[in-house]
Amino acid sequence: MGEPNSDKPHDLSAPDPISARKAQIQHNTAELAERFRSGVPVAELIRERTSFIDLLLADAWNRRLGPHAAGVALVAVGGYGRGELLPHSDIDLLVLLDDAAAPSCQQELSDFLRFLWDIGLKPGHSVRTVAECAEEARADQTVITNLLEARVLAGSAALWETVKSKIAPEHMWSSAAFFEAKMAEQRVRYAKYHNTAYNLEPNVKEGPGGLRDIQLIGWIIRRHSDAQGLQDLVAYGWLTDAEYRELKEAQEFLWRIRFALHVLTGRCEDRLLFDYQRELAGLFGYRGDTSNEVVEGFMQDYFRTVTGVERLNELLLQLFNEAVLHRAEEFSPTPVNDHFQAVNDYLEAVRPEVFREHPLALLQVFLILQKNSTLEGIRAATIRLIRQHIHLIDDAFRNDPEACRLFMAILRQPGGITHQLRRMNRYGVLAAYLPEFGRVVGRMQYDLFHVYTVDEHTLFVVRNLRRFALEEFRHENPLCYELFQLIEKPELLYIAALMHDIAKGSGGDHSEVGEKVAEEFCRRHQIGSRETQLVKWLVRHHLVMSMTAQRKDLSDPEVIHEFARIVRNQNTLNHLYLLTIADIRATNPSLWNSWKGALLQELYTSTSWTLRRGLDTPPDYAEQISAAKDEARALLHRFGLAEDAITAVWENNGDDYFLRFLPEEIAWHTTAIAACRPEHLPLVLLRPESLRGSAEVLIYDRNRDFLFAQSTAVLDQLGLTVLDAKIIASRQGFALLSFNVLEQSGTAPEGLFRLAQICGRLKEVLSGGSAPPPVSRLAARQIRHFTVPTKVFFHDDPQNRFSILELIATDRPGLLSKVGQAFMQKGIRLHNAKISTIGSRAEDIFFITDREDRPLSDEADRSALRQALIDFVGDH
Known part of the structure; x- marks a missing residue:
């Protein structure tokens, strides 16, 4: 910055009252911000800020210590010592004292440090003697690190030279x-x-x-x-x-x-x-x-x-x-092949010209690592050679049959696939070999759902697929482990994983574009026609299983039958199930939970049964209802419940009830309702573990307004995430509500106090019969950056039992309760709800009728309900 000039705002030659120095700091900060916005290189601004603070501190030091500073030094350490000071960086200082005697300037030092605080610098400082400096540095590597780039700002330079000699590598902390x-x-x-x-x-x-x-x-x-x-x-x-x-x-x-x-x-x-x-x-x-x-x-x-x-x-x-x-001369190289040798368990090119003379060695090096488990990696000089020769991977290289064979050999190895693909990505080889993959390297999606860049996510999918093959990870998903043993060519799954998101950001439907990329990859790598069709199908339909499980009613046989028609055969279903689990768990691990796993497994099991039964055999609702009753009745007899008690409960429920609940759930409901007297309503029970991997809350009460809105408001206020809601209205004016819930951590609620708290609060609010309580829980900070416009769509139920309403909105506390209030206002009866949250985006499905249990077919009624929902849940 040069010498201070008295006619400039940062002039330090005038007296230094606190207000003057504060103003100078503020002016310097504002000036640097303005110059930054005008495009001045930031390195220049950092130097200027450092220089300004140097001058200010030296001036303040000299004014307060002056002749008293013979045995004292002011030293800049850490980032400030390095000269990298940004507008609001920490200012780390060391006040260095002579060992010989206590300084006579303690009051002056206190005044100096107090002044720095008063003018707003808030320095981080330590006061040490030379001996203390050496002692602290020997004991703590963070201290020696801070001292490595230290600079004397004022005072005795000789003191710092003494410290430097004491902390040299020959005395402590060798390199x-x-x-x-x-x-x-x-x-x-x-x-x-x-x-x-x-x-x-x-x-x-x-x-x-x-x-x-x-x-x-x-x-x-x-x-x-x-x-x-x-x-x-x-x-x-x-x-x-x-x-x-x-x-x-x-x-x-x-x-x-x-x-x-x-x-x-x-x-x-x-x-x-x-x-x-x-x-x-x-x-x-x-x-x-x-x-x-x-x-x-x-x-x-x-x-x-x-x-x-x-x-x-x-x-x-x-x-x-x-x-x-580990000096190289201490180890004798071991030849691996004509191009590579092993030195201290690391792979090394035998000469610098290897990749220029044999470009295919750019792939071969990773295959060698896979086949030799004793090798820990690639030596640095060879990594540098790989980077310097990436340009040799051109179209001719990519179309070379030997290059294609090497790449497929990497995917077909029994181990090390994930490690080598990650290494190839880190060194730029994967992006060079698959240019489409190169376009998604570092690509992120600006939302709260996709927590990794596309390339990182893709490699996590491959890693998850590999874990399904290993006995040590069998406990994570036993069904995936069993199914993976049935996969004849696992490399087809890895190819589908590499391709499933490769067209993100390319315009159009990434599944459709990715299918074309996958087809070209298979052609180039001479993959058979039948296998190519499977890979293409998996890429094109990689989202269909998760969408079906999370957005459709899996208790509806027609939903299962339609999904079975899409997958066509058991082999395709096995591949899709494995890819779907691997994909979801690699998108946002914190959002994976036992509920999603149970849904997908239920869809897989039901579809397998439908495929065995035959796609030409239409769904038989009567058969499914009869089977559910038989299984539930057998459980109830085992519990000791009499047949007349079972009949008394069941005669109030229509056939739809037995389609939508599992036999084990029906038995639990029946036992509870049969034992409940009318004066004890509302009945509220909670099972912390259900067959669907979540807690189930059962509410049985007289059917009335606000029942759904009240219940969801309480659950939300208690910090529970509602995953699924089923509402059954009985013939005698009662309603059964079943909520599948988890804590926000993704685990089921546990502990007697927590379970009692949930049931007690629900019973208290429902007994009051008033409007839903307000939800005061605050939304996450990030939500406001990802608001989703509220949209409402209606879809027809193939069986014409319900209208299917799709709500897309910003997920926020109290959302479901507001939906319930809108339904009540418009006389809507809710039968089923599928709740899905993708980051900040709520994508909820509601199965509804009017008060007479008829679908909403009139467009005016639909429009009125749409507007009510927007009024209740839209951004205001």
């Missing part, structure tokens, strides 16, 4: 010990972010591939040599010129984002929250047809950048490991 400590620290940090850079709201500084990864490289190399900055990594041979440029560009991009976060929030904010992503995308000049596309384009660049940093971090740390901890 090898320091390296191992920082690697352990990075593993802990990565685990905090689930070992992936692909978080929906990433931390620009601390997350994998963030600025901390770049800093860690500098710390390790600085501890090992006298390198002062990233540029020295080239001179010392750690980085190539191209890698240095990539690292600097990444650092500049991440600095820009972090600087913008500081400017937008007015504080030290490192999290790229949804609150800021849209605004940052606009600020950085991203454009698109929709606002979501703008954000997705910005975030794709972010994810690609941090992936590159993560890759360079891995490369440099492995180089350091090989050069310092």
